[in-house]
Every structure is written in structure tokens, then in C-alpha cells.
Amino acid sequence: MEYINLNVLFNCVIPIPSSSSGDTVTYVIYKASDGSTFQSGSMTFVADEIWKCSFTPVDASETYILKVNDTTIESKRENFYQTFSAITPSVITPSGDDLTTIASFKNDFGIPLDMVKNDTMIQMLITANSLMIKKLTGRTFAQTVYDINASTNDILYDVNRDQEILLRQYPIISVASVNIDWDMTWGSETLIDPSNYVINPDIGMIRLKYPYTYFYEQFFRFSPQAKVIQVLYTSGYNPLPNDLISACEKLVMADYLEGIGSVNVAASNEVIYKPDKLRKTAMQVVDSYKSWFSGE
16 A cells, blocks of 8 residues: 555556566556546556556545556556645644644654554553653653742752752743742742842753852751742743654654554655664653753
8 A cells, every 4th residue: 555645646656577668558547435437548668667657636535546457468467545635744732741743743754644543552652752751851841830839849949059040940931939038938028039130041040140148158057958949930842842842753653663563654665763763862862851950
């Protein structure tokens, strides 16, 4: 079975062993849906026992059957063609923690959108690998608001000797408040004025502008694990980075291939992707997205 684009001229090429250019070779193309004849005529000799004809499929999700007859040597051949709509790139709008979509995955690996048999498995693999990447990197990539209801690990921090706060989640989209409070009540009187810190959004860093002498004297009396700084903020990507999407899709493809075996995914080309190689290149990208805190 070959997969061909709807409404695009397609050249059917077929070998006829022992044939030669002087043979009389005819063809008929049938629609599998109702058995009607779609097109017929004479095949054109190409070279070295290869013949061709052309047709433009006009029916979505139709299977066209090509029947070829070399009356000179009494040889018959046949082939099957399945149409699918042309794949067009779409905006990546995954749901929740998913780092890609079925449509994007199919688009990037040349799988026809009309091939829906394995969609349930593909979606399961997308969700599983997205969650694995989230766990390995220690990051949430979708745009997320970290308010007082968020995990304490995401909003409570220490200050290092360089007066820097490294956030667990980044890039930073906005900072609602920075509050340093030894009593950990986070009242308005301990809020840091925004004019007294600067933000490096790409790496998730907040740097205090001037020495907080009192805070630092008190700070180093605490254990290194003391969480006396509260940062409420919004972080994440919109849209997601292309290399991260691609890494997730490579991991999905590796599992997909192992799940269904070697199959033709488009235009009768054999699968040439190797799961181990896909995983290796994907993990190189995933490693680059690890949070400062991912090794804890």
C-alpha cells in the first residue's frame, strides 16, 4: 500500500519483469469503495522494465487499485494507493503538560493525518514522555502561575551570598511579589519593592540591587535549608521551544516503532528511524533543559 496526496498528480511506477519498450501495456484504475473505473489507458515505458502512468486522486480516504496488463508477454501486475489530505503545519497547542500533539507528531514524521488507527497509542506515548521529561528536568514548561497555592518548593527560596534568587521554574514571565520574612508570615511589611531587584527571565534569576545587611546577617544564622524568601510569579513558554517539541516527538517515535514494529508510515518508505538513536539525540536536548535543582 502506498499513500498519496489528495488532489496532487501522482506518477504510478511499476516494474514488469521480462518486459521491453515495444510491449503493449494497458492499465485500469479502480476505486475500492464501489469498484468503479476511475481511469484507464496505456502505460508509458520508462526504462529497464519500468512502466508508468499518472493520475490525480480526487476522493479523500479512497483506496485506488491499479491493474496493469502486458498483453505482449501476458504479464499482469497490480498496486494499491491510499489517499490522504496534505499535511500542513499547525500551531502547537498541547493540553496540560503534553509537549506536542498528535497532528504535530504526524506532521514531523510524515505520517498521514488520515491514518488514525494508532492515535490512541500515540496520545498515550505523548503524555507519558512529556511527564518523563518534566520529571527529569524538574520543570513545568507550560505557562503556569505560582501563587500562594503552589507547591512550597516552587515559591520558597534561600538567598545565596551573591544576593541572587534562582527560581525552580523559568523562563520568568512576570513576578508578582518578592517577600523576605524570617517569621515566614509573608506580610506586606516585608515585601521587597520591585525597584530593588532585577530579573533575568531566561535563567529564572532575581538579583537584589543593594546589600540587605540585616537580612544577610540573620540569614547566615539559619541552616542552608531555611526558606525565608517567598516569590510569587508566572513562568513557562508560549509557544513551546521547537527543540523541546522535537525531543519529545523523537522519544514518542522510538516507543511508537517498538510498539508497532517496523511499518510503512508514508509513501511506502520503510522506517529508517532507529529507536536508540532517536532516544540519544532527544535526551541531549532534554538534558539542556534541566533545572538548577533537578539533581536534588
